[in-house]
Amino acid sequence: MEQILIDLSHPIHNGMPLFPGTPALKIRQLNDLKEDGFREKQIVLTTHVGTHLDAPAHILDDGKFLDRLPLWQFYGRALTLNVQAFKGKAIPPQIFDSIVDPESLDFILFYADYGKLWGSEEYWKDFPTLSPEAAERIIKMDLKGIGFDVATVDPMDSREYLIHKKILSARLIIIENLTNLDKILNQRFILSVFPLNVEDADGFPVRAVALVENR
Numbered sequence: 001m002e003q004i005l006i007d008l009s010h011p012i013h014n015g016m017p018l019f020p021g022t023p024a025l026k027i028r029q030l031n032d033l034k035e036d037g038f039r040e041k042q043i044v045l046t047t048h049v050g051t052h053l054d055a056p057a058h059i060l061d062d063g064k065f066l067d068r069l070p071l072w073q074f075y076g077r078a079l080t081l082n083v084q085a086f087k088g089k090a091i092p093p094q095i096f097d098s099i100v101d102p103e104s105l106d107f108i109l110f111y112a113d114y115g116k117l118w119g120s121e122e123y124w125k126d127f128p129t130l131s132p133e134a135a136e137r138i139i140k141m142d143l144k145g146i147g148f149d150v151a152t153v154d155p156m157d158s159r160e161y162l163i164h165k166k167i168l169s170a171r172l173i174i175i176e177n178l179t180n181l182d183k184i185l186n187q188r189f190i191l192s193v194f195p196l197n198v199e200d201a202d203g204f205p206v207r208a209v210a211l212v213e214n215r
Contacts, residue, residue, distance in 0.1 A: 008208035009051040054174040066201040076106025078191035090131035115179030147175030
């Protein structure tokens with residue numbers, strides 16, 4: 001049976017979409033092949049740009065940084081759920097009732113169909129977020145993490161970060177700004193979201209990849 005890899009990450013580049021208030025990302029050419037005999041770039045970015053992970057330390061005073069988490073936290077069995085119907089609303093806990101054999105999962109991803117809006121003003125508006133009740137259900141499922149194709153797991157105007165705190169307090173990771181989730185909708189696959197090994201990283205961009213059996 002053939003296996004295929006699907007990229008779930010937005011590319012990182014100058015001028016890319018950034019969460020409002022984030023300092024500009026900068027990529028510049030330091031060395032040129034013709035002049036120096038090699039190419040090298042300098043990249044200046046914050047830890048929560050593009051498709052990225054949130055570590056518990058992102059929000060919690062006693063939370064672990066990414067480099068303190070075991071490698072198995074970034075790899076495992078995943079399922080994508082369709083939450084398009086909850087645009088501008090809170091996702092209810094009943095969304096999980098249809099999952100067969102939930103104890104076999106490590107990650108649940110949520111498809112809001114916002115990947116196509118990346119780079120537009122609409123991307124930052126009216127996306128689904130988890131209800132507190134749904135977050136509590138997730139905590140009881142013994143997962144490694146959750147992910148979304150939207151900007152954040154809390155509403156854009158949140159200052160309490162209730163959902164972040166619930167999920168990260170349970171020692172899960174959060175993946176934000178995913179894309180291409182329509183290609184793995186309602187099917188199981190292997191998810192890989194390894195970050196660079198950066199000391200005391202409260203988050204970091206990842207190359208999120210799905211390994212899918214092509215039947």
